[in-house]
Amino acid sequence: MDLVQIYQCFCNRTRLRILHLLGQSPLCVCHFQTILGEPQVKISKHLAYLRERNLVEVEREQNWMIYSLPKKRAPELERNLKCLQDCTQSDRIFARDLKKLVLLRKNCCEPGALFRKTQAR
Amino acid sequence: MDLVQIYQCFCNRTRLRILHLLGQSPLCVCHFQTILGEPQVKISKHLAYLRERNLVEVEREQNWMIYSLPKKRAPELERNLKCLQDCTQSDRIFARDLKKLVLLRKNCCEPGALFRKTQAR
DNA sequence: TGTCTATATTCCTTTACGGGTATATTGTTG
DNA sequence: CAACAATATACCCGTAAAGGAATATAGACA
Numbered sequence: 578m579d580l581v582q583i584y585q586c587f588c589n590r591t592r593l594r595i596l597h598l599l600g601q602s603p604l605c606v607c608h609f610q611t612i613l614g615e616p617q618v619k620i621s622k623h624l625a626y627l628r629e630r631n632l633v634e635v636e637r638e639q640n641w642m643i644y645s646l647p648k649k650r651a652p653e654l655e656r657n658l659k660c661l662q663d664c665t666q667s668d669r670i671f672a673r674d675l676k677k678l679v680l681l682r683k684n685c686c687e688p689g690a691l692f693r694k695t696q697a698r
Numbered sequence: 699m700d701l702v703q704i705y706q707c708f709c710n711r712t713r714l715r716i717l718h719l720l721g722q723s724p725l726c727v728c729h730f731q732t733i734l735g736e737p738q739v740k741i742s743k744h745l746a747y748l749r750e751r752n753l754v755e756v757e758r759e760q761n762w763m764i765y766s767l768p769k770k771r772a773p774e775l776e777r778n779l780k781c782l783q784d785c786t787q788s789d790r791i792f793a794r795d796l797k798k799l800v801l802l803r804k805n806c807c808e809p810g811a812l813f814r815k816t817q818a819r
Numbered sequence: 820t821g822t823c824t825a826t827a828t829t830c831c832t833t834t835a836c837g838g839g840t841a842t843a844t845t846g847t848t849g
Numbered sequence: 850c851a852a853c854a855a856t857a858t859a860c861c862c863g864t865a866a867a868g869g870a871a872t873a874t875a876g877a878c879a
Contacts, residue, residue, distance in 0.1 A: 588705040640855045653785040660781040664774045761825045
């Protein structure tokens with residue numbers, strides 16, 4: 578996996594927030610919308626960008642598309658995802674995203690496949 | 699220091715090679731030219747890009763401009779520079795750059811300020 | 820002062836990105 | 850099959866990035 582490509586995926590705030598959240602659990606598009614507070618198109622396009630570069634994987638669950646970090650990750654990717662998690666610890670926005678994710682977990686029961694597995698860190 | 703900005707600096711191969719080399723020691727523009735085999739304009743412009751975003755510092759030594767990683771680095775930057783060094787271990791191009799740097803160190807005596815200090819890993 | 824060396828900057832062109840609006844696709848359910 | 854929900858894609862626009870060619874700058878030195 579190409580290092581430059583990894584950083585290209587990382588170099589946009591929306592994508593970075595998406596990847597950060599995926600470090601916690603797989604999520605579907607509407608959850609990203611809720612948590613990030615960004616329009617559907619924007620989310621969807623960034624997810625497509627990440628998908629094309631193999632930074633995320635998708636799985637359909639009825640009407641929902643569930644995005645997750647790839648099950649198998651190149652060492653460079655793994656390292657950088659870890660580094661990202663470390664770097665986001667102290668950041669306001671990322672922390673707020675995490676909080677919102679926790680709330681979602683509690684209050685949201687659909688789609689069923691969500692929050693089954695936890696990955697990365 | 700903004701994470702996104704760090705990744706924006708990282709997301710170009712030339713800049714990544716520059717940062718990787720600076721992990722070893724400060725260097726001047728002509729050395730980057732030699733090691734990377736890229737034209738002066740290209741190197742110079744990427745260095746300007748990095749300089750404007752505080753990813754590198756410059757110091758003049760007579761006719762030479764000596765670039766180095768900042769003496770004081772934000773934790774995010776420090777982490778990512780470390781991660782970069784880890785990720786480049788296994789890569790052909792980065793390894794070749796390092797070899798060339800070692801050769802340069804042996805055969806090059808100007809400018810005098812070079813190779814004094816070694817930083818970051 | 821003129822010349823040389825090392826480096827920076829300007830100008831130009833092409834291409835990729837980022838975001839918005841509108842529309843399409845796919846699966847679900849009545 | 851129609852209507853709906855979730856998501857994706859097409860199209861458009863403005864802007865930033867990347868690279869090349871030519872030119873400018875700044876210090877060293879004769």
